[in-house]
Amino acid sequence: MTVKEKAKKMKQVSPLLAASPIRERNYALSLIAESLRNHAGEIFAANKADIRAAQNLGLAEPVIKRMTFNESKLNSALDGIFGLIELPDPVGRQLLHRQLDSDLELYRITCPIGVIGVIFEARPDALVQISSLCIKSGNCALLKSGHETVETNRILFNIINTAVIKSGLPEGCLVHAEERSEISELLECDESVDLIIPRGSNSFVRYIMDNTRIPVMGHSDGVCHIYVSRNANTEKAIKIITDAKTQYVAVCNAVESVLIDESIKDSFMPQLEKAMADAHVELIKEPADPHTEYLDYKLSVYTVKDLDAAIGHINLYGSHHTDCIITEDDEETEKFMQLVDSANVYRNCSTRFADGFRYGFGAEVGISTGKLHARGPVGLEGLVTYKYRLYGNGHIVADYAEGRRMFDFKDM
Amino acid sequence: MTVKEKAKKMKQVSPLLAASPIRERNYALSLIAESLRNHAGEIFAANKADIRAAQNLGLAEPVIKRMTFNESKLNSALDGIFGLIELPDPVGRQLLHRQLDSDLELYRITCPIGVIGVIFEARPDALVQISSLCIKSGNCALLKSGHETVETNRILFNIINTAVIKSGLPEGCLVHAEERSEISELLECDESVDLIIPRGSNSFVRYIMDNTRIPVMGHSDGVCHIYVSRNANTEKAIKIITDAKTQYVAVCNAVESVLIDESIKDSFMPQLEKAMADAHVELIKEPADPHTEYLDYKLSVYTVKDLDAAIGHINLYGSHHTDCIITEDDEETEKFMQLVDSANVYRNCSTRFADGFRYGFGAEVGISTGKLHARGPVGLEGLVTYKYRLYGNGHIVADYAEGRRMFDFKDM
Numbered sequence: 001m002t003v004k005e006k007a008k009k010m011k012q013v014s015p016l017l018a019a020s021p022i023r024e025r026n027y028a029l030s031l032i033a034e035s036l037r038n039h040a041g042e043i044f045a046a047n048k049a050d051i052r053a054a055q056n057l058g059l060a061e062p063v064i065k066r067m068t069f070n071e072s073k074l075n076s077a078l079d080g081i082f083g084l085i086e087l088p089d090p091v092g093r094q095l096l097h098r099q100l101d102s103d104l105e106l107y108r109i110t111c112p113i114g115v116i117g118v119i120f121e122a123r124p125d126a127l128v129q130i131s132s133l134c135i136k137s138g139n140c141a142l143l144k145s146g147h148e149t150v151e152t153n154r155i156l157f158n159i160i161n162t163a164v165i166k167s168g169l170p171e172g173c174l175v176h177a178e179e180r181s182e183i184s185e186l187l188e189c190d191e192s193v194d195l196i197i198p199r200g201s202n203s204f205v206r207y208i209m210d211n212t213r214i215p216v217m218g219h220s221d222g223v224c225h226i227y228v229s230r231n232a233n234t235e236k237a238i239k240i241i242t243d244a245k246t247q248y249v250a251v252c253n254a255v256e257s258v259l260i261d262e263s264i265k266d267s268f269m270p271q272l273e274k275a276m277a278d279a280h281v282e283l284i285k286e287p288a289d290p291h292t293e294y295l296d297y298k299l300s301v302y303t304v305k306d307l308d309a310a311i312g313h314i315n316l317y318g319s320h321h322t323d324c325i326i327t328e329d330d331e332e333t334e335k336f337m338q339l340v341d342s343a344n345v346y347r348n349c350s351t352r353f354a355d356g357f358r359y360g361f362g363a364e365v366g367i368s369t370g371k372l373h374a375r376g377p378v379g380l381e382g383l384v385t386y387k388y389r390l391y392g393n394g395h396i397v398a399d400y401a402e403g404r405r406m407f408d409f410k411d412m
Numbered sequence: 413m414t415v416k417e418k419a420k421k422m423k424q425v426s427p428l429l430a431a432s433p434i435r436e437r438n439y440a441l442s443l444i445a446e447s448l449r450n451h452a453g454e455i456f457a458a459n460k461a462d463i464r465a466a467q468n469l470g471l472a473e474p475v476i477k478r479m480t481f482n483e484s485k486l487n488s489a490l491d492g493i494f495g496l497i498e499l500p501d502p503v504g505r506q507l508l509h510r511q512l513d514s515d516l517e518l519y520r521i522t523c524p525i526g527v528i529g530v531i532f533e534a535r536p537d538a539l540v541q542i543s544s545l546c547i548k549s550g551n552c553a554l555l556k557s558g559h560e561t562v563e564t565n566r567i568l569f570n571i572i573n574t575a576v577i578k579s580g581l582p583e584g585c586l587v588h589a590e591e592r593s594e595i596s597e598l599l600e601c602d603e604s605v606d607l608i609i610p611r612g613s614n615s616f617v618r619y620i621m622d623n624t625r626i627p628v629m630g631h632s633d634g635v636c637h638i639y640v641s642r643n644a645n646t647e648k649a650i651k652i653i654t655d656a657k658t659q660y661v662a663v664c665n666a667v668e669s670v671l672i673d674e675s676i677k678d679s680f681m682p683q684l685e686k687a688m689a690d691a692h693v694e695l696i697k698e699p700a701d702p703h704t705e706y707l708d709y710k711l712s713v714y715t716v717k718d719l720d721a722a723i724g725h726i727n728l729y730g731s732h733h734t735d736c737i738i739t740e741d742d743e744e745t746e747k748f749m750q751l752v753d754s755a756n757v758y759r760n761c762s763t764r765f766a767d768g769f770r771y772g773f774g775a776e777v778g779i780s781t782g783k784l785h786a787r788g789p790v791g792l793e794g795l796v797t798y799k800y801r802l803y804g805n806g807h808i809v810a811d812y813a814e815g816r817r818m819f820d821f822k823d824m
Contacts, residue, residue: 015727019750098772104761106771113783114753194783209625215784236806243808315427337801338431341526349516349804358812359518359800360510360821371525371606371797372627373784385783388771389749392761394648396655400770409772 003142003185006175007192010115010140013170018112018138020169022089028135028167033081035163036128039155040074046151047124054148062250067149069124069156077128083362084136090380091138097412101405103393105412110384112138114194117186118365119208121200122146124156129363131160131174137383142186142193144177154178187212197378199366202293217378219369221293222252222321224351227259227310227336229327234268236348237326238275241299243350244324246279250295252367253322253354257290257300259310265303272301290317307332311339318342320369322354343369343376415554415597418587419604422527422552425582430524430550432581434501440547440579445493447575448540451567452486458563459536466560474662479561481536481568489540495774496548502792503550511822515805522796524550526606529598530777531620533612534558536568541775543572543586549795554598554605556589566590599624609790611778614705629790631781633705634664635731636763639671639722639748641739646680648760649738650687653711655762656736658691662707664779665734665766669702669712671722677715684713702729719744723751730754732781734766755781755788 001009036043047069054064096108116139120126127145134141145153157176165171177186186193190213197217198208205220226244228237244255260268276283282298290313292300304310314323324346325336333347344354354377356364361379368374374382399405413421448455459481466476508520528551532538539557546553557565569588577583589598598605602625609629610620617632638656640649656667672680688695693709702725704712716722726735736758737748749757756766766789768776773791780786786794811817 012724012727015723015751015753018753019747100765100770100772104765213621215627215782217784233806239806239808243810247808247810247813311427312424315424333803335431338523339427341427341430342799344800344802346802347804349802349807350809352809353512353516353802353804353807354800358512358809358819360512360819370627372629375797376520376800385787387754388756388766388788390756390758390761390765391745392759392765394645394651395761395765396651396659397762397764397770398655398659401659407770407772 003177003182004189004192006172007115007142007186007189009172010142010175011192013172014112014114014140016170017140017173018091018114020138022091024168025135025138026085028164028169029081029085029132031163031167032132032135032160033078035159036074036078036156039159040071043069043074043152043155043159044071046155047149049151050149059148063122063148066121066123067152069149069152073125077125080129080363081132084132087136087362087380090136090384095386099408099410099412100390101395101408104395105391107389108386109389110386113383113385115140115142115192116383117142117144117189117193117196117214119144119183119186119196119198119200120146122148124149124152126199127153127156128160130365133363133365133380133383134174135164135169137380139383140173142175142177144183144186147178147180150178184211187214190214197366217368217370217374217382218366219252219319219321221319222254223257223291223293223317223319224253224255224321225257225259225314225318225323226255226351227304227307227314227323227325228261228264228268229307229325229329229332230261230263231329231332232264232326233328234264234271237268238271240324240326240348240350241272242275242279244352245276245281245299246297247350247352249297251352253351254295255299255324255351256293257302257317259302259304259313261307261310262303262305293319307335311336315339315341321367322346322351324349324351343367415589415594416601416604418584419527419554419598419601421584422554422587423604425584426524426526426552428582429552429585430503430526432550434503436580437547437550438497440576440581441493441497441544443575443579444544444547444572445490447571448486448490448568451571452483455481455486455564455567455571456483458567459561462561462563471560475534475560479534479536479564481561481564485537489537492541492775493544496544499548499774499792502548502796507798509824511820511824512802513807513817513820516807517803517824519801520798521801522798525795525797527552527554527604528795529554529556529601529605529608529626531556531595531598531608531610531612532558534560536561536564538611539565539568540572542777545775545777545792545795546586547576547581549792551795552585554587554589556595556598559590559592562590596623599626602626609778629780629782629786629794630778631664631731631733633731634666634733635669635703635705635729636665636667636733637669637671637726637730637735638667638763639716639719639726639735639737640673640676640680641719641737641741641744642673642675643741643744644676644738645740646676646683649680650683652736652738652760652762653684654687654691656764657688657693657711658709659762659764661709663764665763666707667711667736667763668705669714669729671714671716671725673719673722674715674717705731719747723748727751727753733779734758734763736761736763755779
């Protein structure tokens with residue numbers, strides 16, 4: 001079957017998965033966890049084969065580290081699944097109940113999005129996490145993961161898919177695409193696929209966004225800022241900048257630009273220079289392209305006139321991901337929080353907190369910088385939409401249009 | 413200034429509008445209402461010029477009716493504005509407040525989407541409604557309305573824009589594009605415009621969706637279904653189908669296809685034939701293209717085997733807009749409501765209820781059949797998104813990653 005045919009079949013089963021009781025979806029998750037544990041040996045063996053192949057190809061150490069799926073990664077994955085089982089059902093939540101007239105009642109009820117295509121890097125733990133999130137939220141998922149972990153992906157997917165079918169959920173609600181060529185096929189499935197979540201490099205995400213009619217949720221770049229105000233506690237500032245830059249440099253929520261208020265430049269710059277030198281971070285002062293995402297031990301530094309200039313700089317050159325103010329002043333905090341047009345706006349803490357787990361969402365499929373639907377870290381809640389249900393008893397519009405009846409709105 | 417330049421300027425003022433207090437936005441609305449009332453004579457004169465020109469061009473009567481802006485249309489528009497003023501502020505609502513750890517607090521707060529481009533038909537009342545909705549929700553709006561009402565649009569926009577500036581809201585938060593050629597310019601403003609809402613014919617909306625990288629909210633077609641179950645009260649069925657088809661034929665929420673359960677076909681079909689003949693509706697039995705949207709006194713009729721077949725037909729051939737079951741049975745109602753993958757799913761009432769005013773939203777910018785963000789009638793709530801605010805006190809991620817601190821999630 002082609003990806004298109006598989007996606008079409010998923011579209012047909014998606015209402016059945018959407019209507020499945022939470023008991024069944026949780027049962028599927030527990031079967032997945034059990035089966036992953038039972039097949040741990042095979043999974044690790046497949047992963048070792050992938051790692052060997054990667055080493056033979058000379059792939060970089062951080063890539064290989066991300067590819068690794070060992071006992072400790074398995075344990076985290078299982079913890080994640082158990083955590084998901086505990087979370088309340090995101091489907092079927094009543095968001096609105098309003099009487100429009102007697103015997104005419106409107107409900108807004110959450111429901112799954114439907115069929116989601118997720119394209120992600122060679123990270124076996126992401127495959128487990130993403131498929132679990134989709135099952136919990138009642139979404140069919142078409143998964144395409146990085147080819148470097150092809151052996152691990154294959155066995156993980158088979159274990160997960162078998163468990164899902166065994167649980168009684170509809171067959172075909174999970175599909176795994178192994179070939180890179182299948183991505184372009186997936187992008188054409190706008191009749192069947194409701195949403196694409198791409199993860200990966202800027203250029204890859206941008207390519208996806210530019211080549212499909214299917215809505216895309218995610219972010220291409222993460223140019224995060226920290227503004228050090230004249231009212232900053234500079235000790236906190238140094239500690240936070242160091243963490244935001246170096247705790248993990250290759251990620252979207254790492255800080256890339258620091259804006260220093262002109263009035264404290266002379267005192268603060270030497271402290272920053274020393275701290276960054278100690279952390280092996282290269283400071284790049286007033287670089288020509290303020291939109292650079294280094295993902296490396298490099299940091300842009302600008303001097304800005306005041307809070308307004310900082311906000312202007314961030315809104316113009318940032319990527320609307322995560323931006324932070326270091327200040328002890330409440331009033332300027334509120335101004336920053338209101339005027340900075342980003343998914344995550346922070347005071348006195350590291351930009352690295354922008355993450356589904358750290359927000360207590362249990363897990364995330366990614367981080368969205370789009371403004372429609374889910375924004376910021378996207379967990380279960382971002383994987384549902386809603387529908388309106390209207391229950392009447394022979395009600396017709398002509399009666400209202402022609403004045404024989406009047407609406408009688410009452411929130412219930 | 414080109415549309416691109418105007419949009420860029422709007423992007424810069426949008427955070428200021430977003431941060432404006434509700435008092436100011438409501439004041440702007442009351443100034444708009446007052447000024448529209450004061451300039452009623454000029455508005456009506458401009459509208460008469462537009463109507464004369466349209467009549468000279470031989471435009472159809474329904475089009476001219478929609479173009480008309482007279483005393484009664486003005487009164488409805490003013491009622492709409494007063495209603496909007498009464499509604500609570502959609503901006504700044506707290507959707508989540510969670511402690512992540514001591515002194516580290518996360519909030520999810522609604523905020524405006526930013527800059528919205530609305531392209532709509534030649535309906536002066538729509539111009540008033542849409543700009544009012546955008547002002548109330550703190551969004552900048554770039555408006556392009558049908559050229560047939562160019563004189564009316566111009567004076568209405570000037571009145572509204574002048575009132576907005578007078579109220580103290582930032583200049584440039586409303587822009588009016590008069591030229592049709594400006595639409596393609598607008599579609600290229602993906603750096604400045606956050607959302608496009610197109611209204612109009614299927615082919616026009618489809619064109620917009622296919623020619624921009626900006627997210628589009630709306631619907632291209634409305635192929636609405638009514639399924640008459642074996643458990644239907646046929647008297648209700650006839651009354652509802654007649655209303656859904658004929659109360660206003662040229663709209664997206666009019667019914668286009670009726671599905672009759674096989675088991676009641678012999679008794680129900682003659683009743684339907686008689687009712688439709690009385691209402692001058694042509695019945696088209698088992699047409700070859702089940703996806704036809706007539707927007708006319710025509711109605712497709714199909715026989716389906718059972719409830720499952722009806723659901724399958726609707727999900728395959730419908731447009732995910734509004735679909736209804738006529739039944740007295742609660743169990744099959746729930747099944748229909750769950751499995752039909754549409755923005756609005758109804759029991760025993762007319763599909764024509766799918767409308768922001770009838771849902772008690774006060775007004776709508778349009779109806780969305782997309783699954784992301786707002787779905788169904790889109791009112792104020794659909795014009796906001798949210799951002800995460802995180803307030804810390806020197807918190808860094810390394811402390812949690814390296815086990816020195818543990819998260820302590822608590823919903824507040």
